[in-house]
Amino acid sequence: MTTLDLTRAELALIVLYLNKAEARDKICRAIQYGSKFLSGGQPGTAQTVDKNTSLARKVFRLFKFVNDFHGLISPVPKGTPLPLVLLGKSKNALLSTFLFLDQIVWLGRSGIYKNKERTELLGRISLFCWLGSSVCTSAVEIGELGRLSSSMKKMEKELKADDELYRAKLQKSNDRTLALIKSSMDIIVAIGLLQLAPKTISPRVTGAFGFTTSLISCYQLLPSRPKLKTP
Amino acid sequence: MSTLETTRAELGLVVVYLNKAEARDKICRAIQYGSKFLSDGQPGTAQNVDKNTSLARKVFRLFKFVNDLHALISPVPKGTPLPLVLLGKSKNALLSTFLFLDQIVWLGRTGIYKDKERAEILGRISLFCWMGSSVCTSLVEVGELGRLSASIKKLEKEIGNKDKHQNEQYRAKVEKSNERSLALIKAGMDVVVAFGLLQLAPKKVTPRVTGAFGFASSLISCYQLLPSHPKSKMV
Numbered sequence: 001m002t003t004l005d006l007t008r009a010e011l012a013l014i015v016l017y018l019n020k021a022e023a024r025d026k027i028c029r030a031i032q033y034g035s036k037f038l039s040g041g042q043p044g045t046a047q048t049v050d051k052n053t054s055l056a057r058k059v060f061r062l063f064k065f066v067n068d069f070h071g072l073i074s075p076v077p078k079g080t081p082l083p084l085v086l087l088g089k090s091k092n093a094l095l096s097t098f099l100f101l102d103q104i105v106w107l108g109r110s111g112i113y114k115n116k117e118r119t120e121l122l123g124r125i126s127l128f129c130w131l132g133s134s135v136c137t138s139a140v141e142i143g144e145l146g147r148l149s150s151s152m153k154k155m156e157k158e159l160k161a162d163d164e165l166y167r168a169k170l171q172k173s174n175d176r177t178l179a180l181i182k183s184s185m186d187i188i189v190a191i192g193l194l195q196l197a198p199k200t201i202s203p204r205v206t207g208a209f210g211f212t213t214s215l216i217s218c219y220q221l222l223p224s225r226p227k228l229k230t231p
Numbered sequence: 232m233s234t235l236e237t238t239r240a241e242l243g244l245v246v247v248y249l250n251k252a253e254a255r256d257k258i259c260r261a262i263q264y265g266s267k268f269l270s271d272g273q274p275g276t277a278q279n280v281d282k283n284t285s286l287a288r289k290v291f292r293l294f295k296f297v298n299d300l301h302a303l304i305s306p307v308p309k310g311t312p313l314p315l316v317l318l319g320k321s322k323n324a325l326l327s328t329f330l331f332l333d334q335i336v337w338l339g340r341t342g343i344y345k346d347k348e349r350a351e352i353l354g355r356i357s358l359f360c361w362m363g364s365s366v367c368t369s370l371v372e373v374g375e376l377g378r379l380s381a382s383i384k385k386l387e388k389e390i391g392n393k394d395k396h397q398n399e400q401y402r403a404k405v406e407k408s409n410e411r412s413l414a415l416i417k418a419g420m421d422v423v424v425a426f427g428l429l430q431l432a433p434k435k436v437t438p439r440v441t442g443a444f445g446f447a448s449s450l451i452s453c454y455q456l457l458p459s460h461p462k463s464k465m466v
Contacts, residue, residue, distance in 0.1 A: 004304060011301040018298070021252040024291050031290070045342040052341055056287030059262070060255050067249070070242040073235060110283055111276040 030214035037207025065099035091136035101126035131190035268442025296330035322367035332357035362425030
């Protein structure tokens, strides 16, 4: 019975993880960019999977712009400097616009909205919004990392390095570093999708970076992060 | 400020709702069967949307068979009669098999799995599993409704007809019975949808009928997933 209990507990964690819309979206994103990497932009099974999964994610993200719109009108934590607040809100506004326009792109791709030319144009604008939101996220993470490191240095001087609070800040700083890596890689993905530098950022490079950022997102969504208990 | 706060609170509820994978899946299911209804199986935009959304849902349900596998090996509430337990477990097993096979159907549709013929056969088997699971769900709901109505009658005798609406336990049971009736209606409709998808009665259950029943059962699912059911306080 104990092995059954153990399996059940493990399965319960997986069920909990997969019940999040965001986790499923990021798994599909990994499939999407993984097949973009494999196809290298050439027609074939891999490209079909890439395109189908891209379209599938669009229909699953209908109304998701509400998420960032909600973030936009929600209050920020007290003590956040104004430049970081503005950058954070710009990120919300840009991401929300991207997700809103992406709905129209879905309408266009599925043939409900007939104007193909305008669909393409809106698709490009939406990708620029996404690029902008990734730039904003990177800038926010850099700013927050700077704030964290200065407050940690202050604590080190006061010999509070064993403090619970210090360890929490260290953990936070690691999380933010990972988020910074992810958003910088997403900038490259956006440049690739927009074909702004088609020679250096080929579909294969775009796929590789997109796949990596998807895996990072999947990791970030894990229910309880592995705590830094073993030094 | 207060209107902004209300909007924010309302949006917060929408966000929580849409963050559930299940809610998003059922919204897409409504789109899928809604367009099946509109297309009536004829080529065109509506059929395109139906097919694309169907494929989209498959990729989003990868690994979802784990859900029912988990339910299959989880203990049941104490006091459930053996026939209902067996029906419930059969439902879990059938649904899990459906979701597992559906993954192979997805692999076939996207061209990763090359054997088209076998993908078609597995698709049909998977739909039979789904139909079986809907039949099991219907039977479970009928059985549970019977048990509930017996215990409600017993309670009525004990507390008398006048004060029954003041009784917390009585109200909870009536509420539960309403929920189960809705689940029974949904499962019954889904049996019709499975009939339509398998084309077992193509003259009666046309794509339009299938679409209509599928759309209605999707809306019921969306309602069931609402965070807090509207309580029947104002009666």
